[in-house]
Amino acid sequence: MGSLGALMKHPDDFYPLLKLKMAARQAEKQIPSDPHWGFCFSMFHKVSRSFALVIQQLHPQPSLGMQSAYFIWFFELLILLRMTLALQLMLKVQFLWIFNVTYIIPIGTFLEAIEDITLRMGAGMAKFICKEVETVDDYYEYCHYVAGLVGLGLSKLFHAYGSEDLAPESLSNSMGLFLQKTNIIRDYLEDINEIPKSRMFWPRKIWSKYVIKLEIMAIGTLALCYNNIKVFRGVVKMRCGLTAKVIDRTKTMADVYGSFYDFSCMLKVKVDKNDPNAQKTLSRLDSILKTC
Structure with a gap:
């Protein structure tokens, strides 16, 4: 507290x-009595406090919260693969693609939304395993893959559940980009001190010119x-x-x-x-x- x-x-x-x-x-x-769902919900606070707080306050009927939790776990696992620098470069790319094919599990009306977004996220992350964030356009594209698509996915889940109208993609994407940009600024020191290799999500076009000036x-x-x-x-x-x-x-x-x-x-x-x-x-x- x-x-x-x-x-x-x-x-x-x-x-x-x-x-x-x-x-x-x-x-x-x-939290559902099923041990798998129980583990999923109980671990949320350890991997993402903000997601946990929001998902726990969803509709009292478990369906929407459970499917949202399921989707966010896909997102967190993809991020984990993306950030595990100990893995060899091409091995990580293969894992991101294999993950997409292997772990898409049919769950009724939510399948299409989760499958579509997870496949797109994995493909985008695989792209930036082999590509540095050079330009501002690269920066926006990376943020779209790792966060903008999360906003799109959640909007689709809420729509599939019947609780919300489908939000414009531009709005959902913008929300995700805003959150990811904030995280990149907040985690600047942690990322550049990463072992065995620094992570640099700021566009080279910006940091090579201004270095420590955070103008956003x-x-x-x-x-x-x-x-x-x-x-x-x-x-x-x-x-x-x-x-x-x-x-x-x-x-x-x-x-x-x-x-x-x-x-x-x-x-x-x-x-x-x-x-x-x-x-x-x-x-x-x-x-x-x-x-x-």
Whole structure:
């Protein structure tokens, strides 16, 4: 639930944290009795806290949550294969393709969505095993394969379940790209220090010119990372209490706009007026604030 020190500094975090903890415990009671599903759900918190929190709050009937969990596990396993640098290059490419063929299991109306997205993700990851992220277009393409397609897949699952209209692909893809860009910035230090070989997901076109200048703007974690030297010394994360607040208080689109407005204000305050990109950054932030 976060450290006592953090709670002392931010006492208003306590109630959202408590609600989140209670919701998590309630969700644990709904984990299917089947040992395979039980393992799947119980391991979620170890591999992806954010996915776990969201999936556990889905429809109380288990079907949608179970199929979403199934799909996300495919995604996590593909990422694991992609990131396991100890594997020989071509062996990883073969694994990504074999995984697609071997582990697609028919599960009723959800099969088409899971099969389509998993095949496309595996093929895309295999492509970037042999290809460096050189240009901004490469960067967007990589983010599309590893995260944008996840957004598309989840939208298709919700549609197949009958709980949502099918969202425009551009919207689902944009959501995934936003999350992946945030992760790439947050994990910069961890990636470049990877053993036996560094991982570099920033486009060469950007980092070869600006080196340590992180000019991309975003919300939440990016507001903390922007002009923050700690990005190069450790992992910068939102405190647990703030995460709990976002989860607890974001119920409507008005809440979403409010969060974007608040985090954009945080970013705007941190813009260095002497930065050569300051005016461009401020202009984009003003556009977001105007929209909100």
